[in-house]
Amino acid sequence: MVRATILVVLLLAAIESPMVGAAPGPCRPVSHALGSSCVPPEPKRVAVLDTGELDIALALGVMPVAATTPYQVGQFPAYLTLDEHRVKSLGVVQEPDLERLMRLKPDLILGSRLRHGRLYPLLSAIAPTVLSETVGATWAGNLRLFAQALGRDAEAETLLSRIDRRCRRIRHQYEAKGRPTLSVVRSMQTHIRLYLPDSFIGDLLQRCGLQRPDSQSGNGFARRLRSPRQIDLLDGDIVLLSEYAPEKGSLVRRWQRSLFWSRLKGRVYEVDDGYWMLGIGPLAAERVLTDLEQIIHDYPGP
Template sequence: MARLLLLLLLIPLAAAGADCRPVPHAMGVSCIADQPQRIAVLDSGELDVVLTLGLQPVAATTPSHAGQFPVYLRDQLAPTVDLGVPQEPDMERLAALKPDLILGSKLRHGRYYPILSSIAPTVLSERIGASWAENLQLFAWALNQQDRARRWQQQFEQRCADIRQLAQQKQQPTVSVVRSMQSHIRLYLQDSFVGNLLQRCGISRPLAQQATGFAVRLRSPVAIKQLDGDILLLSEYAVERGSLIRRWQHSGFWSLLQAPASGQLYSIEDSWWMLGIGPTAALRILDDIEQVLISYDVD
């Protein structure tokens, strides 16, 4: 409550004498132009939000191992300056572009906030991933696109309800989401983007993947049974640079899994399942889930 009061006090101060809208965010309050024209985004989640709301950024970062903008956004994306990896955006290049709004997260860019806000008004979300829906609201406010965000939200709720109903029809099969990296396997839990999305839309997860937290990391196939579910969705990050699951698939341990044996192993696209962490990615994931559920036979 005290924080809110402080915020209310600060808003008029920040707004005083400027032709801009005050937007409170994770690092304070920033004063933003009525319609920002030159938007820079520092992570794939923010990139997804900006494109979902029908705008184009002037600059964006690229996920470190992929070395390119997420594949599923490429068609929507006009030529955009590459700022390097999200963890260390290229500040000089960013400053040279003279943006009028920078979007990022406190989690990844909080320590750069003084620099960022000296370049342009900056709005940072608290976290990334599981907070994607709140981030959409925050950035929609910063971008002055609340109407579009609201319409998107309605569309999403509808899709989500369809999926929930479909899952119920199929007697709630458990869906395991596995991401294979170079040297470990990740199982995403509730506090991740995918985990949060699936939970919102009533998809059951295997017992080992129901915990709170971001992800479980496995390095040894001893715990391979944690990967199992009625349906196993497998995503591989930068396959050309090695994917641990391939080694497991060649070992005897793979035969312990039920899902592949019963034809319920599906390859999913890393770019929107894992890299996107934004609203457009979320709808794509629901499309995939729908396909998989439709072809799932209840015995």
């Protein structure tokens, strides 16, 4: 399937024009995870390959022409306001439809080496491609990189300083409540993840100076749990619970029905998986901060 797609893409590329990928006229070099690409001064038709890139582009005021959707969710995150006529779906993040991408004639492609590094030669044959190293915890750096590619560096700095300002306000409110620990729990179909500092949400909480429980303060992206025997690791003063595609089955529902759930002492707040977990960009961060403000405000304190 993938091999066939690759073949067709190469063929089409050869027939249509030998120089699809090169920007006509002048371009500026942007160095990224897999080298350097020469991007048009003002990209008009941007394609994004993951939810983080989509969030970043929209935050910088760019409506892409193509984007992917998360696996199992099958649609763009609901928290983003998209021009449905303009943004075409490329299918799931893991296997973007390259034929469709090529037909859309993008002039810039944004993605990450982690997700699409292996497709880089094909992608850059379609249009100049800028890849971040990874996704998640590096969201702020990714924002700066993609802003550079889009020629909107100043906007990126404005976004980040606005987030930092809101963080300081939340921190103030947070200290007044006696610095409760925040546990970040995401329920998947067959396991439960505890998010560690090296993730988007972990980085955002750290940026705001919010404390995490001991079980979630180590290095790494997330910790996976399968048995409710480990339920105590979920606990914190505040438990922020999200569910990935819950209509397809969510392990936490089974734990909630069991007696193990009664062991949790913290207050459980259900949060939206769309921007807490899938978003990984400045727009998602702002939505998370709005939620956090409300949650910390509601939290009764020690």
